[in-house]
Amino acid sequence: MKVYFLISFSLLFCYTGLFAQDLQKAKKADPIVWCGIDFTRAKFVRITETAQQVKDVLEPINNLIPSEPNKYNISKYFEKQTVLISLTTVQKRNEGINPSKLLAADPITLTRDDIQEVVSAYAGVSNKAATGLIFVVENCDKSALQASIYVCFFDIGTGKIIYMAKDEGKPRGFGLRNYWAGAVYQVMKNWTY
Numbered sequence: 001m002k003v004y005f006l007i008s009f010s011l012l013f014c015y016t017g018l019f020a021q022d023l024q025k026a027k028k029a030d031p032i033v034w035c036g037i038d039f040t041r042a043k044f045v046r047i048t049e050t051a052q053q054v055k056d057v058l059e060p061i062n063n064l065i066p067s068e069p070n071k072y073n074i075s076k077y078f079e080k081q082t083v084l085i086s087l088t089t090v091q092k093r094n095e096g097i098n099p100s101k102l103l104a105a106d107p108i109t110l111t112r113d114d115i116q117e118v119v120s121a122y123a124g125v126s127n128k129a130a131t132g133l134i135f136v137v138e139n140c141d142k143s144a145l146q147a148s149i150y151v152c153f154f155d156i157g158t159g160k161i162i163y164m165a166k167d168e169g170k171p172r173g174f175g176l177r178n179y180w181a182g183a184v185y186q187v188m189k190n191w192t193y
Contacts, residue, residue: 026153026163027193029131031082033156034074035122036062036090037149037184040097041114042137043104045144049176051099057177058094062087064181077188078133086125090134093121107139107148115150116161123159132156135187138166140180146170147183151191167191 039058047054065072066085074083118136125132131153138148152164167190169183 022163023193026131027079029129029153029162030080031084031129031131032074032078032080032153033084033086033126033129033132034065035125035132035134036065036087037135037137038090038093038118039102039137040093041108041110041118042102043108043139044102045104045107045139045141047103047140047142051103053176054102055097055099057180058097059091060177061181061184062090062094064177064184072185072188074133074188077191079193082129083133084126084128086132089122089125104139107141107144110136110138110150112161112164115152115164119152119154119161120159122154122156124156126156130156131162135184140171140183142171147180147187149184149187151187 037058044054065074066087075081115136119134122132122134132155134152134154136150136152138150140147146168148166148168150164150166153162154160155162167187169186169190171179172182172186173179
């Protein structure tokens with residue numbers, strides 16, 4: 001029993017060490033490329049709007065970051081001196097979403113493999129930085145008053161996740177776009193390494 005415990009503890013310690021190393025790599029990465037907010041796996045749960053109304057606000061939510069840089073200040077919240085922006089891939093991906101797939105009665109749970117599949121689509125988005133940052137939305141749950149979002153730092157050359165963390169933001173604001181953008185803002189504002 002002691003041997004089993006020691007082996008398990010050793011493996012956990014090794015895994016934690018690797019995970020921490022990835023966190024440090026994400027923290028030290030500068031410059032980074034902001035790749036946007038990917039909704040391709042997202043579910044909007046128990047909302048009153050139509051699927052098309054939801055789809056129609058995805059691009060405007062993404063456009064808030066470059067159009068309101070003082071509020072959605074990626075440099076400040078993620079402690080980066082240089083943040084480049086590349087939204088072409090996220091816009092194409094979000095445009096390709098079938099609106100009927102956006103709505104759900106219950107929240108979903110994304111796996112690490114699901115997140116990696118999304119992030120892989122962003123390999124090669126820029127040749128000006130080695131590290132990208134993307135938000136992968138899991139759920140926008142109106143009854144729970146929260147959005148669950150994966151904050152993902154990734155290697156632009158390979159599309160492999162360097163570090164990811166799930167966070168939740170409380171939606172706020174008037175209108176569908178501002179309401180869910182409020183959750184994105186809270187995730188940014190509350191970010192800590």
